[in-house]
Amino acid sequence: MIRSLPLLHRIAGKRVVVVGDGEMGEAKTRLIERAGGIPCGEPEAHHAKLAFIALEDEREAEAAAKRLSDKGLLVNVADRPELCEFTTPSILDRDPVLIAIGTSGASAGMAKQLRLRLEAMLPQSLGALADKLQNSRDAMRARWADGSDRRNALDAALAEGGTLDLLDPASAEKVDAWLASEEKPTGAQTIEIMLTSDDPEDLTLRQARILGTVDTLIYDPAIPAAILDRSRADALRREMPFDPPKEGLTVVLKRA
Template sequence: MNHFPIFLATQGRRIVLSGGGDAALAKLRLLLKTEAKVTVFAAKPAPELQAWAAADQLTLIERSMDVGDTLCAALFYAADEDATEDARTAAIARADGALVNIVDNLHDSQFITPAIVDRDPVTVAIGTEGAAPVLARAIKKDLEEKLPASLGTLARIGKGFRAMAEKLPFGVARRDFWAEYYDTAGPRAIAHGEAEVEVALDTLLDKHLNTQAKAGHVDLVGAGPGDPDLLTLKARKALDKADVVIYDRLVTPEILELARREAIMIDAGKEGFGKAMAQDDINALIVEHGSKGHHVVRLKAGDPTVFGRLDEEIEAIEAADLSYTIVPGITAASAAVAGIGQSLTKRGRNSAVRFITGHDTKGYADHDWRALAETGQVAAIYMGKKSARFVQGRLLMHGANPDTPVTVIENVSRADQRVLATTLAEMEPTISAAGLSGPALTFLGLAPRAAVAAASSYDLQQEAL
């Protein structure tokens, strides 16, 4: 992020613009919505600009800008639509300490003006750092259609009521009050006038003051394999409401970014054969925050029902008499098999698939190796990097074909996903040689579709020879 978005207080502050043509008018239409003191320097001002000056909406000085003209200015816009003149005025403004924007010159500007959806005092700013202004306008159009014109009125009235709302306890109770105001009570009342909105606020506050504090709730949420686009809508909603997010090591930063900014973020990561927060400590954290009335999201990579120690956490939640919801996610096997163009089951190939783990709390996990070694078996091996040699040895020991295809997918669904296609015989040292650093899932009995197609083509060529 090269441009940090902020909202600058403009009341009573000085903003200076140089230019009197179309570019200047476009900027001024936006600047005149603020409470800033706007001064414009233009040797040949457009009639519209002169009309604004006559109406005392801005100060117009009909000459080119000169040294000292931007003293005490917070912002300066160079809008003469002439590269030489814009560079000259920008240099003056910088010397005077103003932040400078040169119209249509992102490289030399110190700040940029975003596309804005105005529902004063609600303002939505959309920026693309100059990369895609057409996209910014499209987003603005979409938001303009979705945000009702009454939203600004509701926000203004609500702002005046904030001191009264502070009678409610800080946190969940206060947030629930405002959520009900903006979601239902306010929009219903505004249809009958502003006076009805104020009555609705009084009624709503009385209701919330006389309502017992809500008990905490826990959402056990699957974050999916890593791609935020694969996060379910229900998971997104849970993150929007969370007071506390207790997340695993494999949950990606892009998904953590979707949580409420005010939420408490707690890293409860575990690493196979490495550092880990004890499960009892995780259970205690969930119960501690839930018992305080917080909305807790326990965020697990993949699906919480697959190797997620879900039952232990549910037992702790139930023992504390807290409510909970399980929000399933896309497990790594589903995303990984899609990434190699295959399916987990296929008629004539395999009618079953096994999800197994390479290790458990006691070390390397044991399975029915004899059954897994049979021809045509497909298994998705979770947490299998460090146990690869053990798994390989057990399968070969029980008669598995050394040529059985094995595919390892690192960082499933992410931008840096990597696919290793090998065989059971070469499973190790292939995995060690690859230097995998991210989470990986291993498929026994599946090869990437491209590799299968290439092998089939080669076989046909050999038969023809």
């Protein structure tokens, strides 16, 4: 079970309260400004929905958190995860792609080191690929009218070794050729996975990849939620017995 619900909050042009100054307050102010927000003080809290509290004194920080929370703001208290109603992740920026790494307040240092590892792996061109795909939405709908076909075609293209491999710096330049290709959609497909363990860490790489792209998940009721949650979040889930649909990718999960 996840401890936090990850969200990307748009604050451009909106006020965000910052209580406190010094290095912590400056860092929070920069973070807000970087996202296009307008840092403001507590007197303007009635205009805001979020608040960052950067006070060294624990009692003052706790009192400020209560005041602002009582006014309906979500609060983040620096170095006090137990008082935080939201946390700020370590952010990998490939605009418009943002990868947010959080630990639910357990260790900001760990989140930072994970981000640094990913920084070395992901090309700067990732944002250009995202922009190109966004601008090609109408063309993709025209090329693959069925939503499942469109999703499966995009999954195949973006996968490792695919036409638009995410780690290939030249992928953004290949989108037009990919859209013009004669590649046919795979159509309905059903894959059966027989599990030998209730531990999601025992899934093979292939099984994990399939679950991550599934459209319909049909499963044995005895299979634990920890494994079911490895499937696509918006996939249709149905307990066995259930007839596979006639479109998209269906995975049947059974327990050995």
